Amino acid sequence: MAVGVTSGSVGVVSTRTARLFDTSEPLALAGGSQLSPVDVAFETYGTLNADRSNAVFVCHALTGDAHAAGLHEGASRPGWWDNLIGPGKPLDTDRFFVVCANLLGGCRGTTGPSSTNPRTGRAYGLEFPLLTVGDLVEVHRALLRHLGITRLLAAIGGSLGGMQVLHWGLTRPDEVANAIVIAASSRLTAQNIAFSAVARRAIMADPNFAGGDYAANDTSPDVGLAIARMMAHITYVSEDALTEKFGREPHPTRTKPGFGIDFAIESYLDHQGQVFLERFDALSYLYLSRVMDYFDPFAEPDALAAVRANPVNWLVTSFDTDWRFGTAHSRRIVRRLERAGLPVTFREISSTAGHDSFLMPVPTYHATLRAYLDRALAEVSR
């Protein structure tokens, strides 16, 4: 462990990249088109055991990336799920081999709409093909083949990450022994789609969006993307959490009422929007949010046939203050799985943090994941 890194951390890590599809072997997308090359940014923590039975794949959410744990060289902020992944943590890297990859369509090292289109030599923009959750999972599967892993001890993810886990467990049950679906949905509601529609409109109506060709103009639709993030962020936290944190506190520089940043909450949201611009791309936001809108795995004919024949163990959890993908979304998933006779565990975790709870070290939540993962590992170690 590197000096200065606190115990329980995987230490200093770096993101690697692998070319998983190329012109000789392009990625066949669910929509019928082909994509190449496809490069994937990923990180791994811990050690793959001799019989390759301790691998856990972490699927990230809409705006995540491959850097789930530890510190990049010189960085002060750890990866986005560092409270879960590390020595002695629920995803104990002394025992599990953890893989996390940036999603297809993303902007953090994996091929996405702002990558260069080899046909034109310019960024794809809106010529990038539309994606499905299944396409994201296909790329994860290619990464596992690249790493020499044929079966996961577990796949785990929250929100869009949980949707990937759900798809994976349903369609490739032979590859996933345990599927952990957190604060996710099997079918977005009109309200869910509505929020994303406003976010996308904010991006696309920004003059700098330029029909998606903003890279050619060396600009980006920062105003639209920041607004999209500000609004989405409101849906990720609960009303009570915002009240507790900000109440109606004035912003320190407020002198008289106006249309600036008068309240502390406005300053906070503005900050959320601005920092988001440093790490996210507007086109990725469009593509990946659209992926969620169309996800409806149980509508597929024989959606449960494969997993019925080859049962996967499921853990589904929701959070009581989540109003993005609240408990009703998780219950729908549980109902489908349980009625197919599958082993499914469900918990509604109490937390004040809303949808973002899945990223927080909520004690009951982590105790649940720890018990579940320990049992999963004990079962293959027998």
Next chain:
Amino acid sequence: MSLRPELALLAGLIPSASRVLDLGCGTGELLAHLMSAAGCSGTGVEIDDDAVVAAIALGVPVIELDIDNQLEEFADGSYDVVVLSRTIQTIRRPVEVLQHMSRIGSTLIVSVPNFGQLRNRLRLLRGRMPMSPDLPHPWYDTPNLRFTTLADLEDLFATLELSVERRIVLRQDGRPARTDQLLANLLGAAAVYVLRS
């Protein structure tokens, strides 16, 4: 794993390879035993935080929900056996719960402490609320909301057209009593019923 005597008795009443729904499964011992020793599959329902985590650690599928209000989550005829072990006295709507159980499964196994046991009656005669190894809680801090004797409970089963296939009266130590069946309501500390819907 060695089961508590009453759980061992319940396990013995459940055919191997059954699909079992255990309402109020606690730490999941019964299901864990049935899954490992009898080839059963199933689901536990529990709401106590520590118990749920313990059941997960045993590898028992457990769904956190409110037995009183959320049993509609389970489909008609989706389980062979539905177990309600020492739980009926803690729920608000026992009639609705029994109706759901008979909708969900064909065989129901219900175990209850007997408030009509002689020692409880004697405590009441002395002006004290019943307390015993089967009813260990003081009145002001008890999970028990519904106080029934075996006779009262059997009346309810009849009203709901649940036929009693077997009744096993238990002693204080959880083992079957050899007591005269006629005296069950007086001498039994608890009872296990196998019901058909």
